[in-house]
Amino acid sequence: MIPVYISEKYVGEIESPTEFVRKVKSERRKGNLPTELNIFYDKEFGEIKIELSKGRVQRPLIVVENGKVLLTKNTIEKLGKELSWNDLVKQGVIEYLDASEEENAFIALNENDVTEKHTHLEISPLTILGICTSLIPYSNFGSSSRLIRGSKIQKQSLGLYSSNFLLRMDTDVSILHYPQVPIVRSFTSDIYPNKSFPAGQNIVIALMSYEGYNMQDAIIINKGSIQRGLFRSTFFRPYNTEELRYAGGLKDEVAIPDKEVKGYRSEKEYKYLEEDGIIFPEAKVDENDVLIGKISPPRFLGELEEFSIAANVRRESSTSVKQGESGVIDFVVISENEAGNRLVQLRMREQRMPELGDKFASRHGQKGVIGMVVPEENIPYSTNGIKPDIIFSPHSIPGRMTVSHIIEILGGKVGALSGKTIDGTTFDSTPEEELRKELLELGFREDGTEVMYNGMTGERFKTRIFIGNMYYLKLKYMVKNKLQTRASGKVQLLTRQPVEGKARGGGLRLGEMEKDCLVGHGASLLLKERFDSDKAIIYVCESCGMLGMYDYFKNKKKCSKCGSNVEITPIELSYAFKLLVDELKSLGINSKLNLEEKY
Amino acid sequence: MSATIYKDYENTLPKPILDNVKTLCSKYKLSDAKIKKTLEKTKEAYLKAQVEPGESIGIVTAESFGEPSTQMILRVFHFAGASEMNITVGLPRLIEIFDARKEPSTPMMEVYLEKKYATSPSKVKEIAEKIKGNTLEDVASEFLLNIMENKVEIKLSRNKMQELNLNSKDISDIIVNSLKTVSVEQDRDNIILKPESKTNKLSDLYKLKEKSKDIHVSGVKKITQVFPMKINDDEYVIYCSGSNLKEVFEIEGVDSTRTKSNNIFETAAILGIEAARQTIIEETLKVLEEQGLNIDIRHIMLLADTMTRSGGIRGTTRTGITKEKESVLARASFETPIRHLVNASLIGEKDPLSSVVENVMLNQAIPLGTGLPGLMAKMKEKKK
Numbered sequence: 001m002i003p004v005y006i007s008e009k010y011v012g013e014i015e016s017p018t019e020f021v022r023k024v025k026s027e028r029r030k031g032n033l034p035t036e037l038n039i040f041y042d043k044e045f046g047e048i049k050i051e052l053s054k055g056r057v058q059r060p061l062i063v064v065e066n067g068k069v070l071l072t073k074n075t076i077e078k079l080g081k082e083l084s085w086n087d088l089v090k091q092g093v094i095e096y097l098d099a100s101e102e103e104n105a106f107i108a109l110n111e112n113d114v115t116e117k118h119t120h121l122e123i124s125p126l127t128i129l130g131i132c133t134s135l136i137p138y139s140n141f142g143s144s145s146r147l148i149r150g151s152k153i154q155k156q157s158l159g160l161y162s163s164n165f166l167l168r169m170d171t172d173v174s175i176l177h178y179p180q181v182p183i184v185r186s187f188t189s190d191i192y193p194n195k196s197f198p199a200g201q202n203i204v205i206a207l208m209s210y211e212g213y214n215m216q217d218a219i220i221i222n223k224g225s226i227q228r229g230l231f232r233s234t235f236f237r238p239y240n241t242e243e244l245r246y247a248g249g250l251k252d253e254v255a256i257p258d259k260e261v262k263g264y265r266s267e268k269e270y271k272y273l274e275e276d277g278i279i280f281p282e283a284k285v286d287e288n289d290v291l292i293g294k295i296s297p298p299r300f301l302g303e304l305e306e307f308s309i310a311a312n313v314r315r316e317s318s319t320s321v322k323q324g325e326s327g328v329i330d331f332v333v334i335s336e337n338e339a340g341n342r343l344v345q346l347r348m349r350e351q352r353m354p355e356l357g358d359k360f361a362s363r364h365g366q367k368g369v370i371g372m373v374v375p376e377e378n379i380p381y382s383t384n385g386i387k388p389d390i391i392f393s394p395h396s397i398p399g400r401m402t403v404s405h406i407i408e409i410l411g412g413k414v415g416a417l418s419g420k421t422i423d424g425t426t427f428d429s430t431p432e433e434e435l436r437k438e439l440l441e442l443g444f445r446e447d448g449t450e451v452m453y454n455g456m457t458g459e460r461f462k463t464r465i466f467i468g469n470m471y472y473l474k475l476k477y478m479v480k481n482k483l484q485t486r487a488s489g490k491v492q493l494l495t496r497q498p499v500e501g502k503a504r505g506g507g508l509r510l511g512e513m514e515k516d517c518l519v520g521h522g523a524s525l526l527l528k529e530r531f532d533s534d535k536a537i538i539y540v541c542e543s544c545g546m547l548g549m550y551d552y553f554k555n556k557k558k559c560s561k562c563g564s565n566v567e568i569t570p571i572e573l574s575y576a577f578k579l580l581v582d583e584l585k586s587l588g589i590n591s592k593l594n595l596e597e598k599y
Numbered sequence: 600m601s602a603t604i605y606k607d608y609e610n611t612l613p614k615p616i617l618d619n620v621k622t623l624c625s626k627y628k629l630s631d632a633k634i635k636k637t638l639e640k641t642k643e644a645y646l647k648a649q650v651e652p653g654e655s656i657g658i659v660t661a662e663s664f665g666e667p668s669t670q671m672i673l674r675v676f677h678f679a680g681a682s683e684m685n686i687t688v689g690l691p692r693l694i695e696i697f698d699a700r701k702e703p704s705t706p707m708m709e710v711y712l713e714k715k716y717a718t719s720p721s722k723v724k725e726i727a728e729k730i731k732g733n734t735l736e737d738v739a740s741e742f743l744l745n746i747m748e749n750k751v752e753i754k755l756s757r758n759k760m761q762e763l764n765l766n767s768k769d770i771s772d773i774i775v776n777s778l779k780t781v782s783v784e785q786d787r788d789n790i791i792l793k794p795e796s797k798t799n800k801l802s803d804l805y806k807l808k809e810k811s812k813d814i815h816v817s818g819v820k821k822i823t824q825v826f827p828m829k830i831n832d833d834e835y836v837i838y839c840s841g842s843n844l845k846e847v848f849e850i851e852g853v854d855s856t857r858t859k860s861n862n863i864f865e866t867a868a869i870l871g872i873e874a875a876r877q878t879i880i881e882e883t884l885k886v887l888e889e890q891g892l893n894i895d896i897r898h899i900m901l902l903a904d905t906m907t908r909s910g911g912i913r914g915t916t917r918t919g920i921t922k923e924k925e926s927v928l929a930r931a932s933f934e935t936p937i938r939h940l941v942n943a944s945l946i947g948e949k950d951p952l953s954s955v956v957e958n959v960m961l962n963q964a965i966p967l968g969t970g971l972p973g974l975m976a977k978m979k980e981k982k983k
Binding site: 515516517519520521522523524525527528531532534535572573574576577580584587589590591594 | 653654655658659661662940941944949955959960961962963964965966967968969970971
C-alpha cells in the first residue's frame with residue numbers, strides 16, 4: 001500500500017502505484033485534470049505526491065509515448081495556422097512538468113536520441129539557456145565563464161530600453177541613436193522583442209594591434225565612424241524639487257531668488273529661469289546653472305531674530321546642474337506629490353559621443369574601453385578600401401577561448417556581404433564550413449583574412465588581417481559619469497579633512513599603502529605636502545605644554561591655564577592631531593607638547 | 600710589493616671580497632698598477648652597493664614581501680594532500696614564521712649523519728629506526744573499555760613489539776612509570792589498567808584510554824615519521840616529521856653540526872639565537888622559492904635580524920617587535936590603540952617623534968630621504 005499526498009496532505013492509499021501514476025498522467029493529457037497538476041512517484045520513500053500548490057516552476061516538454069514523439073511534422077506544419085500552442089497542450093502533445101515530476105521523467109535532448117525508454121523530448125536544446133545567454137550567437141563554441149559574462153554585459157548595454165522613454169523620468173538612463181538588429185543572431189532574438197528593442201550596432205572589426213593602444217582589452221575606434229554617428233547616445237538625468245511645508249505654516253517657494261536671500265549665487269546663474277522660477281525647455285545648460293529656483297524659510301525660527309540685522313532671512317535652496325554635467329532641458333513637469341506638495345520635475349538630456357575611456361563589448365564577454373580614437377586617415381584599410389570601425393586586440397582571444405567571437409565575425413562578414421542574416425542559434429547554427437564556402441563564393445578568402453595597408457604610411461602589412469562584421473554593444477559606463485577632479489573644496493566639520501565621494505566634490509584618498517610608497521622613495525617633503533590638507537596653526541603654551549589661543553580682540557596670545565605672561569608659540573600641525581589631543585583630554589589623558597627648535 | 604697594495608684596502612673592503620680579488624689578480628698575473636686599478640674599481644662598486652643614509656629599508660622590505668604575498672594567497676591550498684609528508688607551505692607558513700608561533704603546524708627535522716654512517720643504507724636505516732618515536736598505540740593491536748569492571752584492556756601485538764625489540768614486560772614497566780594512580784596488571788600480551796580512584800566515571804575511564812595511547816614507549820619523543828633519503832651521490836639524510844633536536848643529538852652517528860629543525864624556538868633553545876636567525880632566513884627562502892617568488896635575501900636578513908636582535912624571538916605582531924617601538928603614537932597606530940595610549944599615560948611616556956608614522960600623524964617631514972638632512976648655515980662672524 002502506497003500513501004498518496006495531494007499538496008502535502010495525506011488523502012489515502014493505493015495498491016498499484018505505477019498504474020495509478022500512469023492513469024493520472026493520461027487523464028491530465030486528455031484534459032480532464034488541470035495542466036498545473038504534477039504527479040511524482042517517490043520510489044525511495046514509497047509515496048506518491050500530487051502537487052497543485054502555487055509557486056512551482058513548470059516547464060513545457062514534448063510528450064513521448066512508446067518511443068514515438070507525439071509532435072509530428074504534420075502538426076508542426078499546421079502550427080500557427082489551424083493549431084495554436086494551447087491546442088497542443090490541450091491535446092496532450094506538450095505538457096508542463098515541475099521539478100518533482102522531472103525526477104520520474106526521462107528526457108531526450110534531440111529527436112534522434114529518442115528510445116522506447118524516453119518519456120519526453122526537449123523542445124529545443126536551447127532551453128537549457130536563459131534569455132540573455134541564448135541571445136549570444138554560436139555560444140556552444142565559447143567557454144561557459146565567458147557566456148556568463150556575455151549575458152551580464154548585454155544587460156548593461158545601451159539601446160532602446162523602453163518605447164515610452166520620452167515620457168519617463170528614469171535616473172541614469174541612455175538611449176542609443178540608430179540601434180540595429182544584429183546580423184548574426186539567434187532564434188531567441190527573433191521570438192523575443194529583441195528585434196523591436198535592439199541594443200547595439202553592427203560594426204566592422206579588425207583583429208590586430210595598433211601601436212599598442214589596444215593592449216589589455218582596450219579597443220581602438222575610428223574617429224570617422226564616430227563622426228558619422230556610430231554609438232552616439234543620449235543621456236538623461238532627471239532633476240526634481242519639492243515645495244516642502246515646515247512647522248509654523250512656512251513653506252518653500254519656487255521662484256527666482258532676490259538678492260536679499262541668504263546664499264544668493266549670481267545673476268548669471270539664474271539667467272535661464274522664467275518668471276515662475278523654473279527653467280524653460282530646450283535651454284542649453286552648463287554645470288552649476290540653476291534649473292529650479294527655490295527659496296526656503298530660515299532654518300531655526302526665532303534663533304537669529306534678536307541678533308541678526310535682517311531678521312527672518314530666507315535661504316536659497318535652488319536645484320542646479322551637477323558638477324561636470326551639461327545638456328539641454330528636455331522636459332518639464334509641474335505636479336503634486338502624495339503629501340500634496342507642489343513638485344517640479346525636469347529632465348536634462350545630453351548627447352554623448354564615444355570618447356576615450358567609454359566601455360564597449362561584444363556579446364561574448366569581451367569587454368574593453370576605448371584606448372585611442374584614431375583619425376580616419378590613419379586607420380588601416382583593406383584592398384577594397386574597407387576601414388574597420390573598431391580594432392580589437394588578438395591577444396584577448398586565446399586565453400579566454402571565445403571561439404564564438406571569431407565565428408561571429410566570420411558570419412557577420414558573410415551576412416554583410418550577401419545582405420542576409422546569419423543564424424547563430426546555439427546548438428543549431430549555420431555551420432562554420434558553410435560560412436567559409438559562402439565567403440569564398442563572394443570573392444573573399446575563406447578564412448576571413450584580408451591584405452591590409454597601414455593607414456599612416458601606406459605600407460602593406462606583412463601578414464593578412466582578420467576582418468569582418470560583428471555586433472557590438474555600448475555599455476552604460478561612460479567616463480563622463482565618472483570623471484572628477486578637485487583642487488580644494490568641502491571639508492569635514494570635525495576633522496577638517498576633505499569630504500569623500502564624487503557627488504559631494506570630494507577628494508581622492510591617498511591611502512596607507514600609497515603613503516608607504518612615498519616613504520619608500522624617501523620623498524618626505526612631498527609626503528608632507530600631500531597630507532597638509534588639514535594643516536592648522538596651533539598655539540602651544542610652553543610652560544604647561546597644553547594648547548593656548550590667540551585672542552584677536554585683544555591682539556594677544558594667552559593660555560587659559562597660565563595666563564598671558566608665558567611663552568606661547570604658534571606651530572603648524574595637522575588638525576587631526578590637535579583633535580586627537582583634545583579627544584585624549586576628554587578621556588582624562590593630558591598630553592603635553594614640548595617644543596624644541598627644529599634646526 | 601703587491602701585499603702593501605692590498606693592505607691599503609683592508610679597512611674599506613671586507614675580507615672575502617679582498618681575498619677574491621687577490622686570487623683573481625694572481626691568477627691572471629696582473630701588474631701592480633693594474634691591481635691598484637682593479638681594487639679601486641672594486642671599492643667603487645662596493646660603496647655603490649651600500650645602502651645610502653636615509654633609505655627607508657624597513658618600508659621597502661615590507662613592500663617587497665607584501666606585494667608578492669598578495670599573489671600567494673590565491674595559490675595556497677594547491678598542494679594539499681599532494682605528498683606523503685604534508686608540509687605547511689605558502690602564505691600560512693610565512694605567517695607562522697613572521698608571527699613567531701611557538702610550535703610550527705608541521706614540525707620537521709633534517710637529520711644529517713656522520714661520514715661513516717651516512718653512506719651505508721643499513722646503518723642509516725638503523726639510526727632512522729632509533730629516531731622514530733613509538734607510542735603505546737603503535738605496539739598495541741586493541742584498546743578495550745570494560746565498563747562493568749571499570750578497566751581498560753590493552754592487547755599488544757607480538758610482531759610490532761619484535762620490530763622494536765621490546766617485550767610485554769618492558770612495556771608494562773614503561774606504563775607503570777608514566778601513569779600514576781593507576782594499577783597495571785600484565786598477563787602475557789594483555790595489559791589491564793585499573794584506575795585506583797573509587798569514582799566509577801565512564802568519562803575518566805575513556806580519558807585514561809586516550810591518555811594511555813600516547814604513552815611513549817621507544818625512540819625519540821614527538822617524532823612520528825622518518826624518511827631516509829639520498830641527497831647526493833651516496834650521502835643519506837633522514838627527514839623527520841616532528842622535531843626534537845635535543846634527543847636526536849644524543850643518538851650516536853647524528854651529525855649535530857648540520858642537523859636542523861624548522862622549529863625556530865627549539866633551534867634557539869638548543870643551538871642559540873644565531874642559529875634561529877639562520878633558520879628564519881632559510882625557512883622564509885624555502886617558502887618563497889617554492890612559490891617562484893624572488894625577494895632579495897637582504898630583506899629577509901633584515902627581518903630576521905629585527906626579530907632576533909633582543910636575544911629572543913619576537914614576531915612581527917603587536918606583542919612582538921611592534922611593542923619594542925619607541926614611539927607611543929606609532930604603537931597606537933598599529934592595533935589596540937586604547938591600551939597603548941592608556942598604558943603610556945599611566946607611566947607618563949614621552950614620544951620623541953623620531954620615526955615615520957608619528958611624523959605623518961603630526962604632518963611633519965619624516966626623518967627619511969629628503970627629510971633626513973637638516974640645514975646648517977655658517978654665519979659670517981661680525982667684525983669687531
